Amino acid sequence: MKPTTKEDIDPFEEIIEGVKHAKGVKQDTELDVDDLKTLVEKYKVAVKAKTGKDFPQEPQQQLWRAIQAVFDSWNNDRAKYYRILNKIPEDWGTAVNVQAMVFGNMGNTSATGVGFTRDASTGENIFNGEYLINAQGEDVVAGIRTPQQITLIGSKRWAELQGVPEDVRKNQFPSLEESLPETYQELKNVQEKLEQHFKDMQDIEFTIQNGKLWLLQCRNGKRTGAAMVQIACDLLREGKIDEKTALKRIEPNKLDELLHPIFTPEALKTAKFVAKGLPASPGAASGQIVFFADEAKKFAQSILVRIETSPEDLEGMNIARGILTARGGMTSHAAVVARGMGKCCVCGAGSLNINYKQRTLEVNGKVYAEGDWISLNGSTGDVFEGKLKTQEAQLSGDFGLIMDWAEKYTRMYVRTNADTPKDAQIARKFGAKGIGLTRTEHMFFEGERIKAMREMILASDLAGRQTALAKLLPFQRSDFEVTIRLLDPPLHEFVPHETAQQQELAQDMGLTLDQVKQKVHELAEFNPMLGHRGCRLGITYPEITEMQTRAIIEAALNIKAKGMDVKPEIMVPLVGNVNELEHQLKVVKKTAETVFQERKDTIHYLVGTMIEVPRACLVADQIGQIAEFFSFGTNDLTQMTLGFSRDDAGKFLPYYINNGILKVDPFQVLDRQGVGKMVELAVKNGKSTNPNLKVGICGEHGGEPSSVEFFHIVGLDYVSCSPFRVPIARVAAAIANLTYP
């Protein structure tokens, strides 16, 4: 961000500094009338030099110009950036209020300040804020003079933190309570009244003109995640709001701050900014740079820096403290996996030039080598130089209270996307009701498994594939527990692409290097996202579906034998045509029957499909007739409905958002008009032929509050999201139910 502040575009600050310097004073208030006259003359010259026109002398004209300037401010870079950060649409525009002015700089019984009815940082129920005697509003925030505390207790706390002795505090930095006690008392009463009226923590701007208190503005105060939880719970306990209102006061996304470590404010003050990427997975992390996943162990604290990651990097990603990639969007491999792990990740930082050969990272001319320290803020997408101090996440008892309310008021329930027992445990702790998505392929990358998988892929015939699949079976059997998606990614992702690894594979399989290279080449696709993947694999190689079904059913029977209850749901991915599901359904049912006969026992299981191809939404009435559940794969549905490759969108998506063509990243926030319409259509069509159809969503949008609200509105039964998003989704679902009952 290159902010367009007043300092960047006009010379006024420089001029006033010059005048004060010439006179040998430090405060603006030390300038007398003649000094101000000189200043005005110099200002007029500067305006003429900059604009080529005289400064208008007609007050009416000045007013109109000022109004115009406010309107124009909507389009400055800083405003644009703010809107992006806060997801405020470009097309809202701004309003201009014209009103009489009060002056806080009319002498020592005048002042200006900002107050909060409660502590915006901790949520503590204490009136607090800052003010300056003989000053205007900008002086308080500009940092030229040191603002003083409004309350005596606040002032004393401040002095202690800053190491300011009591006598110095009292003389040089007295509280408003001390310097203008009557006005303070009036302000204190007003703030109480305002909070009582608005029933929320208020942020109040005031000016005192010759001893008379004027309120300039009053609004609900911004607050940290911790303060948000504290204030909502306190207001409830104080009887000011009821439970539903308290819950609606929670901004679900802000709960993230309670779940992940963050950089300390002090550390951030001195941090040297390096680059900006996408806030792919929240939290803060510092570590030494490594460029290869299998070298993540090289340092005790490492940051894995990659152009992009692939499933082969899984183990290294787990070891590293954080992940930084130059390419890929909010649903790229790195982003999805990192969120699942609850690991800090910044994605798609396009200004990074990574050179794997030289093991260097170059950004705007500066080069970082392997072993250099960097720090990532996965909640903002910022990348910093060096090692920054972090503070750990802490969950208060009030957090549990909010989870209880979420449970009480929600209609939709929340599941988790989990590929490992650890994921499942974390999610369960956060209140997930089940597993909405297990990606079987993530199990294929460790040790012997990837070998057997590759053997299967390289097999030239059915018998060869069956032999290899038999080797995979035990791994799948010991892994499976709840809801499982059949093999989804293109086979190309499982084969090695470096010659050395191909050579190794060739030796393992008794093939020539050329044969392996040829097979890898054959598997390559122009657009793998739209290629031979999902159920297209299970249909052309039914033996894969057979093996996976056998593993699922056997695992479920094993669990049942231990006296536990299990409800496996087998999910067929990428269905676009009812015939595809029908084909896979037959394979699954036949295999399950065989296993039931072998084991002389049965279990109840469901077979459903992921709805992720636009066509599936259009023919969901047909699919609904044979599917027992739909689970929306909104990542792929977004890719195909919008024609945006999540891995390539980095080339135009940031431009689109910065220039108002898109309001938000559709991979973060569900595109209601496009993808949402598709989801709505599919639910309506599906339920028209199967009123009992269970419908959920397992795309990344399942953990994003605005999207969760939409899923509530269109009547989904559940959302499923990565473990650390579960609390957020639960609160969002409950609030959606309160808002749209």
Add this chain to the structure above:
Amino acid sequence: MKPTTKEDIDPFEEIIEGVKHAKGVKQDTELDVDDLKTLVEKYKVAVKAKTGKDFPQEPQQQLWRAIQAVFDSWNNDRAKYYRILNKIPEDWGTAVNVQAMVFGNMGNTSATGVGFTRDASTGENIFNGEYLINAQGEDVVAGIRTPQQITLIGSKRWAELQGVPEDVRKNQFPSLEESLPETYQELKNVQEKLEQHFKDMQDIEFTIQNGKLWLLQCRNGKRTGAAMVQIACDLLREGKIDEKTALKRIEPNKLDELLHPIFTPEALKTAKFVAKGLPASPGAASGQIVFFADEAKKFAQSILVRIETSPEDLEGMNIARGILTARGGMTSHAAVVARGMGKCCVCGAGSLNINYKQRTLEVNGKVYAEGDWISLNGSTGDVFEGKLKTQEAQLSGDFGLIMDWAEKYTRMYVRTNADTPKDAQIARKFGAKGIGLTRTEHMFFEGERIKAMREMILASDLAGRQTALAKLLPFQRSDFEVTIRLLDPPLHEFVPHETAQQQELAQDMGLTLDQVKQKVHELAEFNPMLGHRGCRLGITYPEITEMQTRAIIEAALNIKAKGMDVKPEIMVPLVGNVNELEHQLKVVKKTAETVFQERKDTIHYLVGTMIEVPRACLVADQIGQIAEFFSFGTNDLTQMTLGFSRDDAGKFLPYYINNGILKVDPFQVLDRQGVGKMVELAVKNGKSTNPNLKVGICGEHGGEPSSVEFFHIVGLDYVSCSPFRVPIARVAAAIANLTYP
């Protein structure tokens, strides 16, 4: 195709041949009662050996088994293949008729045969057909005995062609007219009556049992394209049918046979089949194999054989007689370009293994080298060995008559997709009303143009891109004439991927090879189909849209200055969000205004968009408010709605079709339930806010009759297709209008 015929699965033919051989006779009819008894015994043994069961002796049981066998025949490979060829849905199933039998093999006053009321090959109005004395139906088609002609004139023509002297003909192969003159006369009367009744050429199966004529079956006869045209026009001239009926008798796809050369039937009889691919562009061609487009001139008649083609191959494709690729579907680059050129092309022949280094082509163990002759049938997808004789296309006067009817009865009009003046000329000859799609990028591949294009892509800043674009401007200006799509493909397609060419480019541009390689690498995308292309290019680099708009408007003004009328339509590709179109609209309008001022003249032009992203259909009401026309890009719309990459679908699409998961290739025939639904939605939405919206389609489906019918039904104004499909689309559109007025 490996047909499952009776010969493949049972030993009956072998046994009867053995019995005849033992007796020293040649015809089945020469076996006496005892021989037949022996035969039956042997048959029973064979049945027992094959099935493990005795042949059932109970007639009722035999009948049920026979009925079952007919039902089962629906699923044999031959039937499946026939259904694919003729686009008959898998789920129709078959019926079984049980009726009393008549015998054509009861002696010399018995016979069986097949007759046509007109010549199925030429359309000539002459009764014709074949028969055999003392035979059953199968004997006529089985090829064991030489069938004889029904009419005397037919018999004489046959003898002349075969070089059979008149006395031999009369004694050994007499016509039915000669051998059973009374029955012949009866048959002749019946066929006249039948044609009179059905008002179309009839295909009649008959059996004569002891002199009594029985009709087994009567149906509209299959015919060649030439016969189809001839018969429809003749029946009209004979007053048997009216113009509308005559037009509806035209199967539009069959007109292809009149527009392209075909292999002679004699050549096909001895042709050695090599492989099967997709019938990507009709016609027949023989040539010597070349593997590189720039070597197409190496032989006077060459066939370009590639794994896939790219825009760089354009010139070589134009020189070659035909194109054969191992990969890619009906809308792959090779297919689209070949159809545009009217050049024979077979695509996606998956069994080919092409080795560019060794310049060889291997199929099922057999290797073909550069310079070897091969032959392609682009209408069927067959690849043959060697040089086959072809016969040229000939257009009769009746063809013109049919085009006149099409003009008279159609509601939709037909445009053409044309990138060169030659394309436009051909299409105009066939009656195209305008150009529905000019792909500007096809102009960027010749000589100096590709250099300037690459310079633009490699430029690191706006100024550099503008300099390069200025060099492209004159080329664009001299090319443009009518309806133009702005730059669509990803930039990666324009840069060279071989090191030698990259080296050359680096020298031309004054860059290092590494810099060029780096840029090419940066442009690479995971899923270019969903990447940085279409209007995403024009938005992130508005200077491209400016340059193209300037070229279009200047060209139009030049034409106007020559006193001609021109209506340019500027088409913004890949819009999914109204803001995208709005952005491009502004750039176009501003540029056009600038040119108008420079030239002190104006012209009327339209700005519209291609609808090819699913989301665009969902928000077409918004887009319709600012677009002046929609043109459906059904190729990309199919890719995204179904999630099928046209270049990769070869890995599963053939399997899907062969196994009934899909009925037809959705890139050939519009998927009405999915893509069609999208088109319908977009038309409805678009017209809801802009009743005057002009709507057309410029995808490959615009030349496919069933799709054209659908476009008529949903109310499009026009279809646009490759030049050689124009007559087909015109007839299809007119028939659709007659069927759904």
